Amino acid sequence: MKTQIAASAFALIASGAYGEALERTIPDAVGRVSPALEAYSRDDLLGSVWAGPQLSLRDRALVTFATLVTRHESDNLATHIELALDAGVTPAELSETVTHLAFYTGWGNAVAAARAMAPIFEARGIAAESLPPADPALLPLDRNAEDARENFVRGTFGDVSMGVVDTTRELLFRDLWLRPDLAPRDRSMVTVAALIATGQSEQMTFHLNRAMDNGLTQEEAGAMLSHLAFYAGWPKVFSALPVAKQVFESRSN
Incomplete structure (x- = not known):
């Protein structure tokens, strides 16, 4: 029954414009090496987590991209760049996310991400001239x-x-x-995702509060933690949970 429900949820989200890109996040090699991993990926990660209504597909794609950049997972970036664009993340937002994460995860991670993005942008006709300039009018x-x-x-x-x-x-x-081409909420969100992905929970209090000041809801923050357990690993998320709990409680008092 669980597999049938998950398969139905996966079919629902895969029916959108981003469906092909979503399916490509599970390489064929996974099933040839680990059928169990393929089943968890399709039934639970894509069929349940990605279908969760607490966080939009667009936001899930953005925080997943930010996590992969942070973890220097260059081999996995291409399919997730395509997915993010198809799910509604704009080229300008991806460009700004890479720039932002250079400061929070290191220059090398951002440069590697730029290399992965360049051929996709070129194939889609996204020219550098249409992306955020180096010196925009600031917020x-x-x-x-x-x-x-x-x-x-x-x-x-x-x-x-x-x-x-x-x-x-x-x-x-x-x-x-x-910089105006990534909304403050989204800039905070990718920063929190990067902190979780690197296990830097001691930095989260300031940035999770800032994210919620910028419009991220507690429900969305909780859903992001659940989502990132799959991409950053359960130990890093469990290290972040006490900080999130403290932030949520302090804001409810």
Whole structure:
């Protein structure tokens, strides 16, 4: 019965424009090597998790892409780039996600992702001229929130590395986070996904609160954790769960 229900759910989501790209996320080699893994992938991951209504397909595709970039899974990126585009993530949003994750997961991961994206963009006629420019007009700065963040970081770490304090202020929070082609909610969401994927749960409190301030709901955040268990692994998600619980409880008081 479970397999029949999962197969029906998979058929439903695979019937959309993104269906072929979704199916390609399970390579034929998986079934030849591990029929059990193929069954879990099709019945549970694609048939149940991806069909879950708590988080949109578009958001699932975006956070999966961010997780694969973070984990340097270049061989798996192509099918998920196609899936993200077919599920409604725009080329500009993918471009901005790669730029953003360079700062949060390392330059090498972002460069590898760019290499994987380039032939897909070319095949779809997505030219560099149509993507976000290097120096766009920035979103307004929330001065009070930024002053509070800056005062905490400067007071805590100013005598350790003013270089980190200064570049965090100037490059990240007064530049990168204000670029307009990735909505603040989505920018926060891919940051939280990257922190989970790297097991950096100690950084999550600030960024999950920021994500929820930017519009991510508790239900969506919980669904993202469930989704990422498959792509980052259960141990990393269980390391993140206490932080998420603390954030949710603090916001409900």
